[in-house]
Amino acid sequence: MDDIIIRTKTAAYPVYIGPNIRFDLTKLLPNNYKSYYIITDKHVGPLYAQDLTAALSGKEVYHYTIPASESAKSMTCYQAVLDDMLESHLDRGSCVIALGGGVVGDLAGFAAATYMRGIAFIQMPTTLLAHDSSVGGKVGINSAHGKNLIGAFYHPEAVIYDTSTLDSLPMREMQSGFVEVLKHSLIDSESFYLSLMEEIPDAASLTPKKVEPFIAKGIKVKAGIVREDEQEKGIRAHLNFGHTLGHAIEKELGFGQMTHGEAVGIGIVFAMMLSERHYHLSLPIKAFRKWLKALGLPDRVPSMLTSEALLGRMMYDKKNKDGRLRFVLMEKIGIVQTDILPKSLVEETLQDFMNET
Ligand SMILES: NC(=O)c1ccc[n+]([C@@H]2O[C@H](COP(=O)([O-])OP(=O)(O)OC[C@H]3O[C@@H](n4cnc5c(N)ncnc54)[C@H](O)[C@@H]3O)[C@@H](O)[C@H]2O)c1
Ligand SMILES: O=C(O)C(=O)C[C@@H](O)[C@H](O)[C@H](O)COP(=O)(O)O
Ligand SMILES: [Zn+2]
Numbered sequence: 001m002d003d004i005i006i007r008t009k010t011a012a013y014p015v016y017i018g019p020n021i022r023f024d025l026t027k028l029l030p031n032n033y034k035s036y037y038i039i040t041d042k043h044v045g046p047l048y049a050q051d052l053t054a055a056l057s058g059k060e061v062y063h064y065t066i067p068a069s070e071s072a073k074s075m076t077c078y079q080a081v082l083d084d085m086l087e088s089h090l091d092r093g094s095c096v097i098a099l100g101g102g103v104v105g106d107l108a109g110f111a112a113a114t115y116m117r118g119i120a121f122i123q124m125p126t127t128l129l130a131h132d133s134s135v136g137g138k139v140g141i142n143s144a145h146g147k148n149l150i151g152a153f154y155h156p157e158a159v160i161y162d163t164s165t166l167d168s169l170p171m172r173e174m175q176s177g178f179v180e181v182l183k184h185s186l187i188d189s190e191s192f193y194l195s196l197m198e199e200i201p202d203a204a205s206l207t208p209k210k211v212e213p214f215i216a217k218g219i220k221v222k223a224g225i226v227r228e229d230e231q232e233k234g235i236r237a238h239l240n241f242g243h244t245l246g247h248a249i250e251k252e253l254g255f256g257q258m259t260h261g262e263a264v265g266i267g268i269v270f271a272m273m274l275s276e277r278h279y280h281l282s283l284p285i286k287a288f289r290k291w292l293k294a295l296g297l298p299d300r301v302p303s304m305l306t307s308e309a310l311l312g313r314m315m316y317d318k319k320n321k322d323g324r325l326r327f328v329l330m331e332k333i334g335i336v337q338t339d340i341l342p343k344s345l346v347e348e349t350l351q352d353f354m355n356e357t
Pocket of ligand 3: 264
């Protein structure tokens with residue numbers, strides 16, 4: 001088992017990573033809570049919730065199942081969860097367990113953060129993508145105006161990542177989650193990036209076994225950034241590389257039409273294109289796009305979207321300053337920074353990207 005500690009100004013918690021560790025749940029829990037409220041989704045619940053109930057036998061355990069889709073990160077679903085938590089008489093001694101991918105984690109974490117002004121929660125990620133979403137304390141839901149516009153910074157008390165659960169993860173979700181691993185490598189170092197490309201050059205090599213060592217590596221990159229800047233006042237924005245356009249694509253297509261990772265992969269290509277033009281330098285965009293394609297991931301904006309709609313949506317991005325677009329850009333692999341860009345540069349680059357033949 002590979003253990004990592006996430007430390008910030010306000011929190012410190014362990015991330016346990018290893019096969020079958022869901023069965024050791026009670027040993028890994030940091031406290032003996034009064035009751036447990038397991039939030040999971042319609043796909044994950046039938047596969048793994050019973051194992052948690054068995055591990056918690058003799059304790060007071062409640063279950064809540066949300067739809068298995070991005071649409072569950074909604075005000076309606078959030079309110080329904082809170083109502084059920086109240087009807088279950090959870091109190092400040094209770095603990096929410098988020099069993100699932102990033103959707104479950106973001107929603108359950110936000111419910112825990114706001115229920116009675118905050119009760120304990122544990123992240124139990126079951127997707128590759130959730131190596132990213134389960135650490136760092138960003139929790140929240142979507143709005144009709146855009147992704148993750150309602151939320152909080154609220155850390156779990158522990159992250160218990162049973163990597164055996166990845167065995168049942170559909171390939172499309174492995175591909176999606178791999179984009180966050182790619183992102184961690186790109187913002188970290190050329191050596192991480194190149195070793196990842198060498199080990200996992202294509203979709204055929206994207207197996208739980210091959211990717212497992214990179215899960216801890218990605219989490220360590222994130223841990224280092226979150227430790228320095230918990231609430232995205234500065235360098236935490238680097239973790240948002242590719243997300244400005246990515247989030248706009250997710251929203252404009254309709255939440256859930258494209259996965260988060262698919263959209264962020266396209267967003268990374270765009271952020272690299274912007275970087276080349278803004279800093280007058282050259283980045284390995286061609287090779288990166290070739291890799292995305294070999295992984296079975298899209299590398300261009302879906303043709304039904306318009307640049308006007310995407311630009312309008314990016315104006316809601318949380319990183320923007322004084323109504324101006326602020327992007328995470330790259331000077332070279334491992335060196336990223338944020339910059340406010342002229343709207344005209346973003347517009348022209350987006351049009352060129354979308355008009356590629
Ligand atoms: N909070 C953060 O820091 C952060 C970081 C990255 C992404 N996110 C958010 O995470 C969400 C995406 O998370 P995701 O990609 O995990 O999607 P998800 O939670 O929707 O899971 C993807 C699909 O896989 C299924 N699934 C999950 N685990 C499974 C398993 N082990 N076996 C079989 N099926 C399984 C789910 O039911 C779902 O259908 C987005 O909303 C994104 O914005 C948050
Ligand atoms: O942890 C972070 O910080 C990130 O930006 C991680 C992202 O991968 C993740 O998608 C996050 O939810 C985006 O946050 P947001 O603040 O842009 O909504
Ligand atoms: Zn992300």
